[in-house]
Amino acid sequence: MPPAVPFPPQDPETLPQWLFYHAHHTPDRIALRERNYGIWQPLLWREYADHVRAFCCGLVSLGLQPQETIAIIGDNRPEWVIAELAAQAAGAKSVGIYQDSVVKEIVYILTHADVSFIVVEDQEQVDKILELWPEIQGVRRVIYYDPKGLRNYTEEYLMPFTQVEELGRAYDQEHPGWFEARLAQGKASDLAILSTTSGTTANPKLAMLTHNNLLSMGRNLMQVDPLEPGDEFVSFLPLAWIGEQMMSLACGLQVGFTINFPEEPETVQADIREIGPQAMFSPPRIWENLVSQVQVKMEDSSRLKRRVYTWAMGVGYEMADTRFRKETPPLGLRLRYLLADWTVFQEIKDHLGLRRLKRAYTGGAALGPDIFRFFHALGVNLKQIYGQTEISGIAVVHRDGDVKFQTVGTPIPETEIRIDDSGEILMRSPAVMQGYYGNPEATRAALEGGWLHSGDAGYFDDDGHLIVIDRASDVMTLHDGTKFSPQFIENKLKFSPYIKESVVFGGDWPFVSAIINIDFANVGKWAENHQLAYTTYTDLAQKPEVYDLVREHVRRANADLPPAARIRRFLLLHKELDADDAELTRTRKVRRRLVAQRYDEIISALYSEMPYIDVETTITYQDGRTALLQTRIRIERMDEASPDQEG
Numbered sequence: 171m172p173p174a175v176p177f178p179p180q181d182p183e184t185l186p187q188w189l190f191y192h193a194h195h196t197p198d199r200i201a202l203r204e205r206n207y208g209i210w211q212p213l214l215w216r217e218y219a220d221h222v223r224a225f226c227c228g229l230v231s232l233g234l235q236p237q238e239t240i241a242i243i244g245d246n247r248p249e250w251v252i253a254e255l256a257a258q259a260a261g262a263k264s265v266g267i268y269q270d271s272v273v274k275e276i277v278y279i280l281t282h283a284d285v286s287f288i289v290v291e292d293q294e295q296v297d298k299i300l301e302l303w304p305e306i307q308g309v310r311r312v313i314y315y316d317p318k319g320l321r322n323y324t325e326e327y328l329m330p331f332t333q334v335e336e337l338g339r340a341y342d343q344e345h346p347g348w349f350e351a352r353l354a355q356g357k358a359s360d361l362a363i364l365s366t367t368s369g370t371t372a373n374p375k376l377a378m379l380t381h382n383n384l385l386s387m388g389r390n391l392m393q394v395d396p397l398e399p400g401d402e403f404v405s406f407l408p409l410a411w412i413g414e415q416m417m418s419l420a421c422g423l424q425v426g427f428t429i430n431f432p433e434e435p436e437t438v439q440a441d442i443r444e445i446g447p448q449a450m451f452s453p454p455r456i457w458e459n460l461v462s463q464v465q466v467k468m469e470d471s472s473r474l475k476r477r478v479y480t481w482a483m484g485v486g487y488e489m490a491d492t493r494f495r496k497e498t499p500p501l502g503l504r505l506r507y508l509l510a511d512w513t514v515f516q517e518i519k520d521h522l523g524l525r526r527l528k529r530a531y532t533g534g535a536a537l538g539p540d541i542f543r544f545f546h547a548l549g550v551n552l553k554q555i556y557g558q559t560e561i562s563g564i565a566v567v568h569r570d571g572d573v574k575f576q577t578v579g580t581p582i583p584e585t586e587i588r589i590d591d592s593g594e595i596l597m598r599s600p601a602v603m604q605g606y607y608g609n610p611e612a613t614r615a616a617l618e619g620g621w622l623h624s625g626d627a628g629y630f631d632d633d634g635h636l637i638v639i640d641r642a643s644d645v646m647t648l649h650d651g652t653k654f655s656p657q658f659i660e661n662k663l664k665f666s667p668y669i670k671e672s673v674v675f676g677g678d679w680p681f682v683s684a685i686i687n688i689d690f691a692n693v694g695k696w697a698e699n700h701q702l703a704y705t706t707y708t709d710l711a712q713k714p715e716v717y718d719l720v721r722e723h724v725r726r727a728n729a730d731l732p733p734a735a736r737i738r739r740f741l742l743l744h745k746e747l748d749a750d751d752a753e754l755t756r757t758r759k760v761r762r763r764l765v766a767q768r769y770d771e772i773i774s775a776l777y778s779e780m781p782y783i784d785v786e787t788t789i790t791y792q793d794g795r796t797a798l799l800q801t802r803i804r805i806e807r808m809d810e811a812s813p814d815q816e817g
Contacts, residue, residue, distance in 0.1 A: 184356035359382060397449055567579045646677030654735045
């Protein structure tokens with residue numbers, strides 16, 4: 171039998187070569203850790219490599235050819251990264267699909283990516299594939315790694331993950347030396363993944379990213395913010411997202427730190443607290459949720475605890491603002507902060523699993539300044555990053571000691587940024603994609619002139635920090651000539667624990683208005699504490715008391731906005747904006763154009779004198795029956811607006 175760990179190149183060029191580099195040099199260190207039934211199960215580097223080797227050989231024995239594509243659907247598990255690296259070791263590539271994708275979305279990606287093999291997690295995903303099977307062509311096998319509930323499935327193309335590994339071990343024995351030769355053939359220029367873009371304006375495109383694209387980004391990020399092999403990282407965001415690929419694979423495989431997979435999505439918070447990672451990367455919605463948790467818990471605490479918390483946060487904000495200004499905090503402030511940290515902040519960070527963090531990142535969308543200041547008040551080294559799928563995740567990041575919450579920082583090494591005459595951000599680096607798979611027209615537009623055209627509007631401040639305003643297409647001009655970013659106002663609203671999502675309108679309209687989604691869990695808890703009875707989301711959202719609650723938070727958001735950009739009228743939508751309805755992307759970015767089209771009548775009502783609007787909603791029950799419901803949505807007018815402002 172050939173050795174389980176072939177000697178890797180001294181200068182690895184591909185992700186699988188990095189895996190075998192660590193498996194050779196530190197075979198008995200923990201590479202992956204997964205929690206099953208409450209117990210953390212470790213996987214050593216040599217074991218990790220052995221699984222990748224076996225699965226790679228198994229795929230090849232089933233007919234996988236170099237440059238073909240496998241698709242992977244499921245929660246974050248060791249099998250996901252094993253399958254991805256196995257395909258790459260065979261000279262193929264992978265495309266990740268979000269586990270909550272509906273059948274229509276899956277068909278689109280499978281078709282456009284020319285997928286040959288699909289690796290899925292469980293029965294839920296298998297059932298989706300069975301439903302769409304007549305619509306797809308070219309897929310030869312569907313491989314699942316959680317067999318629960320699949321015993322009686324008889325489709326010939328279904329196969330368990332472990333069986334593929336068994337085939338691979340037999341193939342490896344029959345073809346001694348093949349795997350070593352195939353692994354060594356891997357080049358930095360080979361395609362590693364097809365990564366779906368966010369798709370805020372249309373169907374997602376498939377960015378072609380090579381091993382060099384991903385590894386150069388990881389290498390340059392680690393130059394700015396080095397991590398060590400002994401550090402821990404919790405992989406809980408979808409591996410279909412470039413942000414998770416960036417940390418778990420591009421950075422994780424080069425540094426060799428341990429990747430931890432939670433037991434279930436519902437246990438993520440407890441698992442993060444138990445692991446105590448040194449680094450975290452999350453989109454804004456995660457940080458917003460953490461702030462909401464703290465705020466809601468404090469509202470439920472005793473009066474004494476609330477007073478201590480309020481005092482401590484005041485000290486924390488004072489310290490954070492002093493550091494943002496790069497000033498030395500005076501002795502009195504340092505002493506007060508030590509007391510606040512000891513009595514309040516350490517407990518909050520421990521509860522959230524942030525006590526051991528060296529640094530944390532937020533990206534994928536803008537994070538509101540209020541939330542940014544909140545974490546720095548706690549002493550969490552949270553940094554904004556800027557990048558896109560098309561540049562392998564990160565192009566710009568804050569440096570330690572040089573954090574300005576209104577900016578996204580400065581470019582990482584080997585990255586050039588310039589602003590063109592229209593104000594669009596252009597980028598150039600070794601991490602820029604090769605183009606969009608099967609879409610040469612979009613590729614030419616995105617990479618025109620040798621620069622990646624981001625589609626975002628921005629500028630550099632006097633310190634060389636990049637400030638991103640918004641998507642260039644979303645920046646609006648109000649009637650008084652004021653430029654405003656809807657996203658900036660939306661983020662201020664979402665600092666409230668009671669507001670989950672918001673969509674702001676203005677531009678061609680005479681004033682700024684907003685459609686707001688309440689946070690059902692937090693508002694529901696508030697309602698229970700105030701003995702307010704309700705039945706459904708729609709019922710709760712239209713309660714006058716809930717309107718009064720949200721109105722106060724809209725007033726706070728308005729307080730430090732320019733007069734022309736303040737929200738004059740708002741309503742609480744009768745339903746949650748949902749990715750399944752295509753109103754949000756899978757990373758929870760608002761599809762603004764679709765929302766504007768779908769709720770055109772509601773938006774028009776916001777700009778009328780009407781105090782309410784009646785809407786009809788079709789709901790579908792589990793048995794397929796439908797019902798038509800009529801809801802009256804109240805429209806709230808803010809006090810700051812006078813009649814002549816609204817006319």
